[in-house]
Amino acid sequence: MRQLGRSAFVTGGASGIGAATARRLAAEGARVAVADQDEAGARTVAAEIDGIALHVDVAVGASVRACVALALEELGRIDVLVNNAGTDRFAFFVDTDEDLWDHVLGVNLRGVLAVTHAVLPGMQAQGGGAIVNVASEAGRVGSQGSATYSAAKAGVIGFTKAIARESARYRVRSNAVAPGPIETPLLNGFAERHGELGRRLKQGMVDATAMGRSGAPEEVAAAIAYLASDDASYVTGQTLNVSGGLSMW
């Protein structure tokens, strides 16, 4: 049996990929802190898996630092960090403004930096850990109506590599997954809010996959659990596409 760390911290764990990941890591034996801005959702998932529910807004440094401090009090240490919280606001780039850029970059990119900055010193001090960042195929191939989101996710991929290089000597690995279209409220919210255009964009993403279908959150959670486990002990700085073959590099 492969080994996961004893304790895991999952951002955005109240819904979608994050909730599936919290469940999967718990099923593989980890005590999981489910951190989310949706407190009720985090409590529901945490209750299912005998985990810990924590409030966090990853875009706000003080909130992140307080949340990680609480997690460390409860868990003692963090062996696995899953930077999964994310958001998007669909709009063609010419129709966006600085508020949208700040919001989308703040959650998807700065949020990953802030949480990693709060967790990594402990991992380095304890001499090991695994970080898995949830990027996106949008950060590899670009996504229409999601230019800022695509930029943020490409940033996450670069950050993942730099942290892998900086932290290997502390036995901390840093990897990312790049999901394609996954059936979650984030993806389906586009279709709901933008009607026919949203549905066409979703279908376009599905058609771009080699497998011709969207994915389930559990399929991403399985890849995250692999990268977090010692089955991936010689894997760092990588981005694993979990996208039914949307891109193949």
Ligand SMILES: NC(=O)c1ccc[n+]([C@@H]2O[C@H](COP(=O)([O-])OP(=O)(O)OC[C@H]3O[C@@H](n4cnc5c(N)ncnc54)[C@H](O)[C@@H]3O)[C@@H](O)[C@H]2O)c1
């Ligand atoms: N669903 C997809 O098709 C898809 C594709 C590629 C990448 N992703 C990425 O997967 C990750 C999870 O998304 P999902 O599809 O499960 O969406 P989701 O909307 O189901 O879940 C996202 C979770 O993040 C939380 N969150 C959002 N902003 C936050 C903040 N500022 N602080 C704390 N928590 C916050 C939400 O409350 C929610 O619980 C995101 O990073 C997303 O960009 C999703």
